[in-house]
Amino acid sequence: MPEGLVNRVIVPSFVDGPGSRMAVFLQGCGLACVHCHNPETRVPCGSCGACVEVCPQGALEYVEGRVAHRAERCAACDRCLEACPNGSSPRCRTLDTDALLAEVRPWVPFLDGITFTGGECTLQGAFLLDCLPRLKAETGLDLLLDTCGDVDGDVFEALLAVADGVLFDVKALGEEAHRALTGAGAGRILRNLDRAARAGKITEVRTVVVPGFTDDPAMLRDIALLVAGLGSGVPLVVAGFRPQGVQGALAQEKAVPPADLEHLCGPARAVLGDRLRLR
Ligand code: SF4
Numbered sequence: 131m132p133e134g135l136v137n138r139v140i141v142p143s144f145v146d147g148p149g150s151r152m153a154v155f156l157q158g159c160g161l162a163c164v165h166c167h168n169p170e171t172r173v174p175c176g177s178c179g180a181c182v183e184v185c186p187q188g189a190l191e192y193v194e195g196r197v198a199h200r201a202e203r204c205a206a207c208d209r210c211l212e213a214c215p216n217g218s219s220p221r222c223r224t225l226d227t228d229a230l231l232a233e234v235r236p237w238v239p240f241l242d243g244i245t246f247t248g249g250e251c252t253l254q255g256a257f258l259l260d261c262l263p264r265l266k267a268e269t270g271l272d273l274l275l276d277t278c279g280d281v282d283g284d285v286f287e288a289l290l291a292v293a294d295g296v297l298f299d300v301k302a303l304g305e306e307a308h309r310a311l312t313g314a315g316a317g318r319i320l321r322n323l324d325r326a327a328r329a330g331k332i333t334e335v336r337t338v339v340v341p342g343f344t345d346d347p348a349m350l351r352d353i354a355l356l357v358a359g360l361g362s363g364v365p366l367v368v369a370g371f372r373p374q375g376v377q378g379a380l381a382q383e384k385a386v387p388p389a390d391l392e393h394l395c396g397p398a399r400a401v402l403g404d405r406l407r408l409r
């Protein structure tokens with residue numbers, strides 16, 4: 131049975147899609163966004179051991195060349211994440227579908243759905259293809275993928291067939307701007323956005339206004355035009371940059387005030403009207 135590498139599970143969550151949800155954060159991402167809020171989800175742990183000494187609870191041990199996490203001792207202080215030089219976490223665990231279902235069952239009466247996020251959840255396609263149909267059959271919950279679409283097109287197509295919808299993150303438009311923000315091009319991302327639209331599986335498109343990168347009314351208007359072409363019901367959710375969790379060059383950057391966000395989104399609102407939502 132395929133296993134997923136899981137960074138953490140948050141339940142209940144009210145920010146990872148509509149209603150009350152379980153959010154399953156899968157480890158690993160091919161992008162390196164300067165505004166990433168979850169940099170500890172980027173790569174699997176390399177077992178370098180640098181985090182073991184900083185744990186004030188003795189929850190980390192180096193055993194046979196690997197870091198072991200004792201969850202029962204962990205105080206979730208995040209000092210290990212701050213100490214990791216690799217953008218990882220020693221608290222990741224592997225779960226197969228049976229194990230995930232065991233965690234989901236007690237919550238089913240209280241949930242509207244489950245969102246797989248990350249990291250880039252679609253990079254663990256084999257795990258998702260195994261567990262989404264079983265989750266659907268047993269729980270009937272709404273199953274969403276929070277994705278930037280940076281994955282092989284055939285894998286994405288297969289995932290669209292078993293997911294109820296996608297929360298699709300459009301980081302930037304224009305090859306140069308996309309590379310500056312994420313470290314990668316946007317080609318297959320936009321092709322996968324088109325695949326999701328043709329499958330009728332886009333729950334919402336999301337983008338973040340990042341100071342110095344995407345705080346550009348013309349780019350936001352172009353993203354709105356892109357969304358307008360995807361189908362009449364697709365909303366665009368625009369969030370202002372927030373520094374929580376961000377490392378590197380933007381760690382000290384201030385949050386985008388709501389009034390600035392409204393102003394920057396003026397041309398986009400002219401395109402989408404009520405389908406544009408600010409967060
Ligand atoms: S979050 Fe990390 S450093 Fe803090 S107690 Fe848990 S394992 Fe230790």
Ligand code: SF4
Pocket residue numbers: 174175176177178179180181182197213214215216217218219220221
């Ligand atoms: S979590 Fe980071 S610091 Fe800790 S062992 Fe893994 S790679 Fe090293």
